[in-house]
Amino acid sequence: MSADTLATGDIVVIGAGIVGLCTAWELRKRGFDVVVVEQRFPTYGASGRNPGSLWLQTRRTGDELSLAKAGKEKYQDYLSELGDVFDYRNQGGLFFFESEAQGRVLEDYAADRRAAGLDATLISREEAQKHCSILPDGALGAVFCADDAQIDGVQFVNALASACVRAGIRTFENTSVLSTLRNGETVTGVRTVRGEIHASGVVWATGAWSTNLRAEGIDVPIGTARVGQMLTQPVDTHLNAIMHGPRGVYGCGALTDLPTYDAAVFPRPSSSSAGKGPGGTSGSSFVxxxxxxxxxxxGSIFIGNSFDGRGSLNPHISINATNAMVSTTLDRYSTLAEYGVTGLWAGLGSETSDNLPIVDRADGAYINVGHAWGIASGPICGQVMAEVIAGEASVFAGALKMNRPALRVAGE
Structure with missing residues (x-):
């Protein structure tokens, strides 16, 4: 080993979020010598800045829903391997409505979800309150899906990081990657701020930061956004279902694809300042x-998500995004006005035009990116990436290729 060599292995995984660590874990189970490199520490990015919701009901019928179902099932493997250390809860999910017009659309939505094989039912407000004690006062009813679940994302990633170390995976935190190492067209590792890591395979699981690969000629077809969240002081310690409301349905393809869906019936939050620049001029900071x-x-409440800052790697939450979450909360929960805000942050997320991640080989390396709903997709896509590298048959690999038709059309 030369003086500037930090480590050697079979595969180096860049990124110690949920996607990177699940990939490393699956590769190690297959006998690979794995090294993980992280620019900060596990859970620093989007993997540690979310409520851990495992939504199935909002996923489109087809590959999107199938992948989410497989992701939920994958957590059963992790419960067996890690123990019950990440607060897995299958309390279901409520998609509530606040007007009769929304209710009529959600009635069609519930029927569509049942046709897709989910346990989904339109229920009254009284029935919904049995599933969630913090149902907003203005909710008239809801679609309840018993298949939705929740984890603690921070606990999961930290538990998996520790398990990876015990399994012999070497992890280098606070270590930024500078570039890929190549011998002609062959990738031979990466160059980091602490030295070179030599490996026969490199997996990029860097989320929004995968856009930096364009400097190496790898144009990954993803978009980036700043995803905002707010967290309150403890309110209620019941084990409640996760909830989705009608004031912003971004990413809910199963709803927005319905013939009866009307965007005017499901308006996103607005305020006098949102979308305005200095002097009241039109702006684009809230999207x-x-x-x-x-x-x-x-018992603390996660509220969000806002999406803004598209195309940027600026992680600081905007005032407009904060206002959207605060004003919506005060409108629904006036009794919480005196409660403290214990967390207000944004995580940088990545997404694709068809809402499916990319798990593929690209220019001699491998990429596992575009996880807009990574709590569900991360664990199963770690398996898919390992299957691709190991040359195993994979149920989902074909649908997650970078050159799939949906992405080609979107980029034209």
Missing amino acids: DYDDSIAQNRG
Whole structure:
């Protein structure tokens, strides 16, 4: 080993979020000598800045829903391998409505979800309250899906990081990768700020930062966004279902694809300042909203998600995004006005035009990126990436290729 060599292995995985660590774990199970490199520490990025919701009901019928189902099932393997250390809860999910017009669309949505094989039913407000004690006062009813679930993402990633170390996976934190090492067209490792890591395979599991691969000639077809969240002081310690509201349905393809869906019936939050620049001029700092509400084990409420800052790697939450979450919460929960905000942050997310991740070989390396709903897709795509590298048959690999038709059309 030369003086500037930090480590050697079969595969180096870049990124210690949920996608990178699940990939490393699956590769190690197959006998690979794996090295993980992380620019900061596990859970620093989007993997540690989300409520851990495992939504199935909002996923489109087809590959999207099938992948989400497989992701949920994959957590059963992790429960067996890691133990019950990441607060897996299958309390179901409520998609509530606040107007009769929304209710009529959600009635069609419930029927569509049942046709897709999910346990989904349109229920009254009284029935919905039995599943969630913090149902907003203005909710008239909801679609309840018993298949939706929740984990603690921080606990999961940290538990998996520790398990990876015990399994012999070497992890280098606070170590930024500078470039890929190549011998002609062959990738031979990566160059980091601490030295070179030599390996016969490199997996990029770097989320939004995968856009930096364009400097190496790898044009990964993903977009980036700043995904905002707010966390309150503990409110209620019941084990509640996760919730989705009608004031922002970004990413809910199963709903927005319905023939009866009307965007005017499901408007996103707005305020006098949102979308305005200095002097009231039009701006673009607030773009979209995903109206999610969930609780952690301690009873604190996760509120969000806002989506803005597209195309940027700026992680700082905007005032407009903060205002959208605060104003929506005050409108629904006036009694929470005196409660403290214990967390207000944004994580950098990546997404694709068809809402499916990319798991493929690219220019001599491998990529596992574009996880807009990574709590569900991360574990199963770690398996898919390992299957691709090991040359095994894979159920999902064909649908997740970088050159799939949906992405080619979107980029034209």
